[in-house]
């Protein structure tokens with residue numbers, strides 16, 4: 001199901017709105033102004049965010065609280081998480097697999113795959129089963145945490161298996177068809193960017 005694509009900043013605020021709406025008694029209706037005051041966020045910002053999630057609220061009334069909660073849950077995938085797989089269950093792959101924070105955004109890493117047979121268990125599966133697994137569980141997003149030397153090969157297997165969104169940690173550029181989205185991750189770059197501030 002296709003929906004609006006939110007900026008990272010907006011997406012980061014949505015769980016905050018949801019947590020706020022779920023706690024306490026906010027009555028039948030709630031306005032963007034009330035939410036912005038309670039959370040200390042800009043009124044215009046909150047209006048824009050909620051508009052994108054649930055359309056404009058009713059003038060002088062705002063949003064139906066239950067409908068707004070349902071809309072936020074739908075966007076954040078709280079009712080039906082998006083399954084994602086990892087290829088490469090080494091140090092980084094395992095760390096991502098164990099990280100529970102993805103669930104806040106409705107993402108569930110459902111399995112990891114590896115060529116190293118000694119790693120296989122009920123959660124880490126053989127690469128031989130990768131394509132069948134993706135088709136069976138309707139998986140369209142994958143994370144690459146293998147050495148750079150085999151990332152291209154893994155990327156090809158992912159595409160062949162129906163994956164169209166790839167989060168690539170291997171430090172190599174992946175050449176993919178237009179319909180495939182690759183997000184290239186580089187923790188070193190983020191840290192370098194942060195430490196530049198020390199030099200100021």
Ligand SMILES: NC(=O)c1ccc[n+]([C@@H]2O[C@H](COP(=O)([O-])OP(=O)(O)OC[C@H]3O[C@@H](n4cnc5c(N)ncnc54)[C@H](O)[C@@H]3O)[C@@H](O)[C@H]2O)c1
Nearest residue numbers: 088090091092114115116145146147148169170185186187
């Ligand atoms: N982007 C970043 O910021 C960042 C940070 C850390 C690591 N990395 C990269 O992530 C990757 C993994 O790092 P790591 O420290 O976890 O390495 P690792 O050696 O601990 O794990 C790699 C895993 O990939 C598996 N593997 C190798 N070839 C495979 C294939 N063809 N199919 C499936 N599995 C395969 C190996 O068996 C191993 O379990 C490396 O490319 C590393 O450079 C990137």
